Amino acid sequence: MSAENLPWVEKYRPQCLDDVYGQTETVGTIRKFAKEGRIPHLLFYGPPGSGKTSTIIALAKELYGKNYKNMVLELNASDDRGIDVVRDQIKNFASTRQIFTTGFKLIILDEADAMTNVAQNALRRVIEKFTKNTRFCILANYSNKLNPALLSRCTRFRFAPLSNDAVRERVEYVAKMEHLHIEAEAKDTLVSLSHGDMRKALNVLQACQSALDNPGTDEIDSDMIYDCIGAPKPRSIETIFDAIVKNDWADAFSTMIKIRRVEGLALIDLINSFVDVLDKYELKPATKAKLLQGLADIEYGISKGGNDNIQSTAVIGCIKDALECEA
Ligand SMILES: Nc1ncnc2c1ncn2[C@@H]1O[C@H](COP(=O)(O)OP(=O)(O)OP(=O)(O)O)[C@@H](O)[C@H]1O
Ligand SMILES: [Mg+2]
Structure with missing residues (x-):
């Protein structure tokens, strides 16, 4: 798929840690871990669209560059909840020897709070077994849905809903890249109705753009934002x-x-x-x-x-x- 057809949330997914807006402290700490070459098992939790998946993928890209495919395994826990599938995939990935590269492999376990408790229990053994050459990054919306034993094996980072300033800055950047005109008031509306969810902000912005008759010249106004979000004016x-x-x-x-x-x-x-x-x-x-x-x-x-x-x-x-x- 060409970049033009991509949804903006993908087109503008952060490519490096600098592109991750608003999570300065977390990004700073992670960057420090990476620099010192001692990345622990990680747990990122927080509301949707706050940059959890983006941050770990950006980190992995910085760490591995063109080796990304060999070194990173992305699993979505809510796709196949059975632990057997996950365990087999992890085992295969973690136990293949790296011939050309050194360092830890990274396993990203997205939406881990959708896993059953049994699966989570099994996972802690898996984590222990492969700690020698693998690091896990567990992503979840709610940390209280995760098994305490699993939690205690990870260094936790809470991703707060993004600040209005962070959302605004990114929205302005995307609007500029897309040659989009948006009224000042409409921008305020978009930022405040997004409630710190960058995915929502970008999706609504793109929906508004496609609703314009002449995207090059027409301006997005507040009413369009309300209509796209489905919020009352x-x-x-x-x-x-x-x-x-x-x-x-x-x-x-x-x-x-x-x-x-x-x-x-x-x-x-x-x-x-x-x-x-x-x-x-x-x-x-x-x-x-x-x-x-x-x-x-x-x-x-x-x-x-x-x-x-x-x-x-x-x-x-x-x-x-x-x-x-x-x-
Ligand atoms: N902090 C951020 N800086 C820049 N862009 C962001 C940020 N957070 C989210 N985005 C944008 O929103 C999209 C979705 O973000 P991401 O997948 O990282 O969210 P998430 O926190 O993993 O949410 P979920 O809990 O739903 O998986 C990204 O592709 C990116 O375009
Ligand atoms: Mg995610």
Whole structure:
């Protein structure tokens, strides 16, 4: 596939550690390990799109250069969860002798938190067995889903959600490379709605580009960002909020349903936005606390498959109720 057809997340995947934005401390420590030639088993954990896979691949590229293919084994634990498959692959890879190169081989075990507990248990033996000439790098979203015995064999690095500045900087770089025009406000919207997930930011940016009629000259505006992300526009949120505060139940309900239908919004999108905009309203702490607690309960209800109409009215009830505290 030519670079032109690649999704931007792949096209702009960091090629070296310098391309990894926003994880300065982690990258610094890893670089130091590499320089001293004493890389421990590594565990990277943190939310999606924060650069875990990118960082280890960038490190491996710096370490091995054109030997990458011989020296690095990338396994995706969620592809074939059975430990037998993983163990065989690891065994084959780790036990082939290196004739032309020296140093550790690297095994990247992506999405390890998707492995069963049994598999994780088996893995710790495998790690021990091959420590002589192999280093493992385990990648996961949640460290608490990993076996403690596995954790204790690795040096842990937490990948925090990227800062807005890091996302902005990368977005600006990609926009420049792609000759993309994006309004300043739209950039702010994109950065803040990405919530530190660079993959999301780049995917949305690319979706917006393909929605433009004349990508060379047209400008991406805020509304396009909201549409691509599927997040409610601030004025829609305001309209709904207003209706709930000022009008009766029936009217508030129909306003909410109407806007949701027009914009194709799920109730959960609305709740997320309510929580996001809450800071902009001057509310008593007690009101805010009540509101957040109520919305959190509804969010949980939705995740458990609660009825949409009932959960929608609950949102109205929760907001009306919390605002009683203000009066
Ligand atoms: N820190 C970063 N600096 C630059 N680009 C990044 C960074 N983090 C993510 N990206 C971009 O987002 C894409 C996805 O990142 P990556 O695969 O590293 O995320 P991840 O942390 O492994 O997420 P997941 O938990 O979903 O596997 C990369 O291809 C890259 O384009
Ligand atoms: Mg990853």
